Amino acid sequence: MQLIENLRLAFTSLAANKMRALLTMLGIIIGISSVIMITTIGTSIQKTLTNTFNQMGESNFFDVYLIQNYEGDDYSAYDAMSDEDMFTRDMIDRLIAEYGDHFTPRLSQSFGNAKVRNTDGQEFSVSIEGELSQPKDSTHLRGRTINQRDNQEGMYTIYVSDLFVSQYCKDGSDPIGQTVELTLDSGISAEFVIVGTFQLPSFYDRIYPPGTSEMDKVTSVTVPLDTMLKLTHQEQEPMMYLTVAWNTDYDPEMLKQELQDFFDKEYEDKPDYEVMIENEQVYLEMINTIINVITIAISVIAAISLIVGGVGVMNIMLVSITERTKEIGIRKALGAQNAAIRMQFIVESILICLIGGVIGILLGIGGGMMIGTVAKALVTQIYPDYAELIAITVQPSIPAILIAVLFSVLTGVFFGYYPANKAAKMNPIDALRYD
Amino acid sequence: MHEPVISMRNIIKRYYIGKPNELQILTGISLDVEKGEFLAIVGQSGSGKSTLMNMIGALDRPTEGSYFLNGVDTGTLDDTELSRIRNQEIGFVFQTFNLISRTNALKNVEMPMMYAGIPRKERVKRAKELLEIVDMSDRADHQPNELSGGQKQRVAIARAMANHPSILLADEPTGALDSKTGRMIMDLFHKLHKEEGTTIVLITHSPELAQECDRIVTISDGSIISDTGVRQNAAD
Structure with missing residues (x-):
C-alpha cells in the first residue's frame, strides 16, 4: 500500500x-x-x-578416428597405415553385436554411377551410396530411410530425392512402392523398391550451370550397403574413420566410454595406433x-x-x-x-x-x-x-x-x-x- | 486520574550551546493545558513563541525541562516515536498553509492517515468527511495552486484534524489572509472547539484574536509574563 x-x-x-x-x-x-x-x-x-x-548435419554423433602414433621428429619412420590395421567390417560387426542397442553406425560406401530408365523410357544417371543405416533428417519427405534391417535381410530398397522423383515418375504417380532398375557401369543391374523420399537442399541447384536440363542433373540414391556389397561381390573397404550416432535414449558420455573401451581393446596389441572419439558439438x-x-x-x-x-x-x-x-x-x-x-x-x-x-x-x-x-x-x-x-x-x-x-x-x-x-x-x- | 493534555515544567531551549554566541530562547516555561481548552499564546516576534510551538508540536526537544503530552514524557522518546506523536497527537496549522504542492486537497488531507497506516478506503472516506466539515467538499480534487488562501487554510485544518489529534496547534493561521477570510478561519476554529471539543493552541501576535480565546498566555523574552487562566470566552 x-x-x-x-x-x-x-x-x-x-x-x-x-x-x-x-x-x-x-x-x-x-x-x-x-x-x-x-x-x-x-x-x-x-x-x-x-x-x-x-x-x-546432425550433431548427435561421435567421429571415431584411427591415428598412428610415432615418436620423435623422424617422419621417415612413419609408415602408411596398412589395410589390416584399419577398422574392418568384422570389427564394426563385433561392435554392433556388443553395443548395437546404444547407437546407430553410420557406415557408407560409394558404388559409383548407375543408369536408370524412367517411365517415359528416358535414361538418366544417379550416383549410388550404400548405407548401413540412415537417420531421418530435416530434409526427409515421405516414407522411411534405409535401416539396418534392410542390410541384414539383403533387401533391395532405395531412398531417393525429390529431384529423382520428378526425373523418374513422369506420369506424376506416387513414387513410394515403385520399382527402379539400376544398371551399374560394370553391367550389373538389379531392381530396387522406393521406400522413401527426401528433399535436396536449396543450394543444390547451384552445382549446375544455369540452364542445365533436369534430366542431366545427377542425384545420389541410397541403398542398403550390404545388399550392394553382395550384388557387386565386394568386401567392405577398411576405414580410418567411422561415424556413430548415439540413440536418443542413451547417455552419450557412456557410449563414448564404451566405444573407447572397445577400440582400446581392439588395438591393445598395436601400440602404434590410437583411436580418438570426438563430437563436433564440442567445437x-x-x-x-x-x-x-x-x-x-x-x-x-x-x-x-x-x-x-x-x-x-x-x-x-x-x-x-x-x-x-x-x-x-x-x-x-x-x-x-x-x-x-x-x-x-x-x-x-x-x-x-x-x-x-x-x-x-x-x-x-x-x-x-x-x-x-x-x-x-x-x-x-x-x-x-x-x-x-x-x-x-x-x-x-x-x-x-x-x-x-x-x-x-x-x-x-x-x-x-x-x-x-x-x-x-x-x-x-x-x-x-x-x- | 486527572491529567492535563500538555504539562510543561521549566522548559529551557538554548542554541549554539558552548559557543560564544550561545542563545537562550526559552528561559524556563511551565505550562499546563487542559483538554478542551482554547488557548492563545501571544507575544512579539522573537519572544520565543514559535520555539515554544515547536516544543509543543514535538518538532523540537527542549534543552532542559520536561514535557508531558497526555502523560507521556516526550524526553524519553526517540525520533520514530516523536514522529508517531506528531502524527497521532498533534494537528499543525501553519501561517503559510504548507499544503503539499502537485497533490490535490483530498490527498493532502489523507496524508497524515497514510503515515498512520490507515487503509486507503478508510482514509478516503474520512478525508471526505473532514473536507465536508471545513466546507471544501467541492474542491477535493483541486491542486493547492488552484485554491485561494482561505481555501488552502481550510484544507490544512481538515488535514490537521485527520487523526483526531489531542491538540490542534495553529501558528498565526490568519497571518497570511485578509481580515474577512481570517474571520472565516477563526469561526471555523470556534466551530471545531465547540462541536468537536478540540483542544486548540493558537499562536498569534494579535491581541484581538487572542481575546476570542478562553485563555491567553503572554510570552516575552522566552518566559511567560502573564496567564489569564481559564475564563469565560469573551466572545460569548
Missing part, C-alpha cells in the same frame, strides 16, 4: 520535471543499451553458428564459450558507464531533495517517519533507473537487431552462395535483459540511498523553515 503511494508520488515528481528526468536517465539508458546491444550481438552470433552447424561449445567470455568482458566495460549514470542519478536526487526540503519538513510535521521519507526518495530513484533501464533495453535490442540486419545484408552481398547456410538470426539475450532490469533497480537503490537518507535525517524545523 505504502509502495503504491510512493510510486504515485515518484511518478508525479518525475512528470513535473520531464526533461530533467530524461537527462538524468540518459546515463542509465546508454549503459544498459550498450550492454544489451553487445549481448544481443553475442547471442546472435552463437545462434547463427549453431544454426549453421545444425544445417550442415561448437568451445566457440560458444569463447564468444560468451568476450561478450561478458565487453559488457562489463560497458557497464562502467552505468556507474557514471548512477552518479548522475545521485546528483539529481540531491538537487531534488534540496528543492523539496520544505515538502520533507511538512511531511515530517504530519508524522512521516524517517523510514517513510527514505523510502519515498529511494522509490523515486529506482523509478528513474528502471525507466531508464527499460528504455535502454528497448534501444539495445533495436540497435542489436539493426546491426544484425546490416550484417545479414552484407553476408548476402559478399557471399551470395552461402547466404542460406549462414542464416543470421538476431536474438536478444533473455538473461541479459533480466540482469539489466535487476541492475537498474540496484543502481537506483545504491545511488538513491545516500540522498534519500539525507532527506530522512533532515531536522523537521529546519526543513519547514526552508525557502
